[in-house]
Amino acid sequence: MDSDGTQDARGTHATPVPRSRSAVPPRPSAPPMPDGSAFLAWLRTPRPEALPGVWRFGHRPRPAEEPEQIPARQLLSGALIAFLVGWLIWSLLQNGYLGTWWWIPLFLVTPDSWRGGDGDLGGVGTVLVYRGYEVIVALIIMVGVGKLGRWSEVWRRFVAPRFRRGQPDVAPPAPEHDPTEWPQLRAAGAVDAAERLAGEAKAGLMRDVDHARIARAWQGVRSGRHDLSTFTGAVLKHGSAACPHPSGARDLSTRLARHDLVTGQVRLGTTADDARNPYAYRGTGLALGPELLGTSLLAVGPAGSGKTGTVVRPLAESLCLHALAGRAAVVAVGAAGAGLGPADAYDVVVRIGNPESVYDLDLYGGTTDPDEAAAVLAEALVGDLADPHPGSDSRRSTTVLAQLLGPFRAVHDRFPSVPELRQLLDGAPGPLAALRTALQGSGQESLLRELDARERQMAHPGDVGGVLADRVALLDRPAFAGFFDTSGQSRPFSLRALDHPVRVRIDLPSRGHADASRMLARLVLAQFTASVAVREDRSLFACLILDDATGVVTPEAVRGIQRLRSGNAGAVLTLRTLDDVPRPLRGPLLGSVGCRMALSGLTPWDGQDFAEVWGKEWTEARDVTDRQIIAETPAGKALHAVRRVITGKAATARAVTVRQVERERWSASELAHGVPPGHAVLSLTDVRGEHAPPLLVDLRG
Structure with missing residues (x-):
């Protein structure tokens, strides 16, 4: 089995894809490790299910809702004050300023004979009991002030990230779940093929493209398109080089981006840690794959x-x-x-x-149907001249082309070349007369009627044949003399x-x-x-x-x-700008694609179109009002005066009003002036209908 069945040419294609002239595969951008450890680690890395657009390779999911975020200055100052309070309490206890009541729990659980240097435990034992009790009390105080000062939050935000390694070690999974052992092949009875593939992976002879290609061929076996014995024979014979691409290549000569062929994603950047992004997306990798590109992308x-x-x-x-x-x-x-x-x-x-x-x-386009060829060619020639309002199309141009392509193909068994098509559209008497004579000799009466209709329309004002001829003339240039040949010479x-x-x-x-x-x-x-x-x-x-x-x-x-x-x-x-699209088509274009990207430097007019298609959302608005406090007593006035000297501000009382308002997700002004260089705002929709709101993405990450 030299291919998975999707690469071989079929007779339905007029021009099958030519094979590569060289059977030597290009050298990979990075040679595999001699023992395959890097490939095995890559394959075993967890790829949990995630929201659309999240880079799943080694992803650690975050909560969907943002936890209450305490400002760093307030958090650190509170932790320090809590520590000082705990230290003060411990000092007061140690120096006896708070009495001896805190020793009562120890006295209740120990006999009187243990106390004093001459007790039953002796001097050393007594010291251990008393010092141990003091340690327990100190730990209780530490736990209390730690909760009060949010020490765990300080550790999580400021200390723990410094000790984390960039790539955690991945423990080998169980054999029945280890992707490097090809468990799906073993379950289907292809144990020998699985052993061959696992051995080549451990020896460093398998690439990520090989793994994806063989997995694709195996899907063909499971769906019934290919035979299991043929697949197994190809794997046993060629190993990781089985089921090759027609070019023989097993990798690209260079790679500039990060790819994960297990999930099919390519990483484009990093979602910014910005308040306008949902918390679950902040700081995650941003990646696209066929499940998102299947809804099309406009940038x-x-x-x-x-x-x-x-x-x-x-x-x-x-x-x-x-x-x-x-x-x-x-x-x-x-x-x-x-x-x-x-x-x-x-x-x-x-x-x-x-x-x-x-x-x-x-x-x-490789078709043999004159009507289909006429429709596609008319779209290319005058599609931009058609009225973009509903109800208008290029049917007249399609009819004109079909009236010429059908008779010409019936006579010559091919479609006209660019110069021939231009002459026919111009109404040159020589080519039209020759075409009529050939049709009369072959008895093609229906096609003669098509040609007669074309000649009658040429005499009417407003005929689109002249416009089509002018457009075809753009391709009838010396620079394109060797192209668009229909004689079979190219x-x-x-x-x-x-x-x-x-x-x-x-x-x-x-x-x-x-x-x-x-x-x-x-x-x-x-x-x-x-x-x-x-x-x-x-x-x-x-x-x-x-x-x-x-x-x-x-x-x-x-x-x-x-x-x-x-x-x-x-x-x-x-x-470059939505101004390159006719105004009536901008809304339909933005609505027809599932993924929309606005890069930095957008004009406010383009930003307005994106803002409209992204719509509005309900958000929480806070109105803060500061009211100055007027002191009525001499002591209060003195206290306010001291406060003004220390802080530089008058004493105020703050009133906060919270209300729900509907605002644009991204306004035209924000898109035009608030997107930093190298960034973009991107919304996503996958083929299953799941979507992600507009995300601010750093494309340089």
Whole structure:
């Protein structure tokens, strides 16, 4: 069993994912320990269930409610005063200023013959009895003043953290619960395979990706997609290298973020210890995984706020690791040099406009249906020109394209290239006449009627064919001469390959071709949403990462993003500002994604949109009123005068009024001016519907 069944090409795809040219796996970023102790410790580390977004690796849950927090100065001064009071009481007892009554309990439980130096116990015994009693009394006083001065709270807040080690030792669990022993395989009778895997883990030959990949293959066995004997044979033959990814890679050459492939999370930062964050989240690691990305993520922040470096790059890296484990398929789209990861981290790298690119992009998404191809292509060409108000769409553009794509494919058994499509949309008489002649010779009467309708519409004012031709002309440039070929001479990549755990990076030609880049980004998004809806294997998580979604958000794109969750797919979109989205679409876009991130440097206008979607909450407001106390007696006036000299303030009486008010979770002003550099405010929703309120997160942690 050389794969887990999700990697092999299927006949339903027009362009199966090409295999890697090199069978040599890349060197891992950190070689495993010779005895595998680091890997075993990592695998045995507890990962308790936690709230959405919490980094579960070694997590220690905190109470959901914040305990009463005493100010540090008040706590320390109270502890010191309690100690001094206890010391004073002990001194008074020792010096006899409080009498001898505190000896009565000792006299009641000891005979008279024990007292004095000549007693039955002798001098030494008497001293031990009396001194022991004094120690007991001192301990009682210490316990009393300790409770009064909250010494336990002082220890917990100021002393204990200094003695804690960074990573606690993890005791080996029982064999039947030890994940390094593969108990699920043993329970199913695959004892030999479990022994082989456990031995390689202890010898340092297994990586975290190997563990995740084999666990994924085992899920296929349990679900009935694969045979147990085939799986066992592959493990016994290849060990931890069994069930490989088609590229043969078992790790990425470099890792910049912290990953935990047991839970599927990647750590992005640390939730700030801020009063606006729920107590259970404060100081915890913030991590994302497929269960959160399945609801899609929108990150908004100006240039330099860290969208690519602290959000997009770690997520792309994590999804590439998931793909190597056979769990996910990822398509990362951005400008050339955007920092989406090295080329060797991907199976397919499409460099549009670069003549050295090995792969091409299929303009029609790998489909053979003219209507489907027309709908996707129309969204890419004029989706941003469509009226974003309800009731408007690009159906006219889809109809125009279908009237040409259907007849052309019937004649040539392929779709037109960019120059051919431009000529047909322009209404050039030569290409249209040749297409008509070919249709008449083949007896395609229904398609002739489509062509006749197209020619009649061309004569009417307001025909969208000219607009479509102008948009296609953006791709009919010398820089793209070798791309979007439909004759079979190139190696086009189709998003129909998302049935496989494939890693794809698409570099857009932003310099000098900004309009073409935005159009191609819309094309990829439209093809992605159309492809994930018809996948055969939806157990594979599919994710599209769009580094800059400027000009990409259209009414159809918003509807497509809303449908991704049901197909076990998600999208990650970044924007410099919400002004790059038409005003009628900003609310629907924020409502269609489950995870929303506002980075530092946001404008107040963008902050207002986030504040509205995050809504309000009931909170406790305290109104404090200080009223000056007027003394009426000479003694009181003198006391107030002394107090004013010492404290510099007049004597006042404080009145506190507590009431429940409804306030915005994060106001537009706070989002614009209260988020420190390197931070972001992030709300989360997972595919099960659990959600986390807006959290202030330090992305530098």
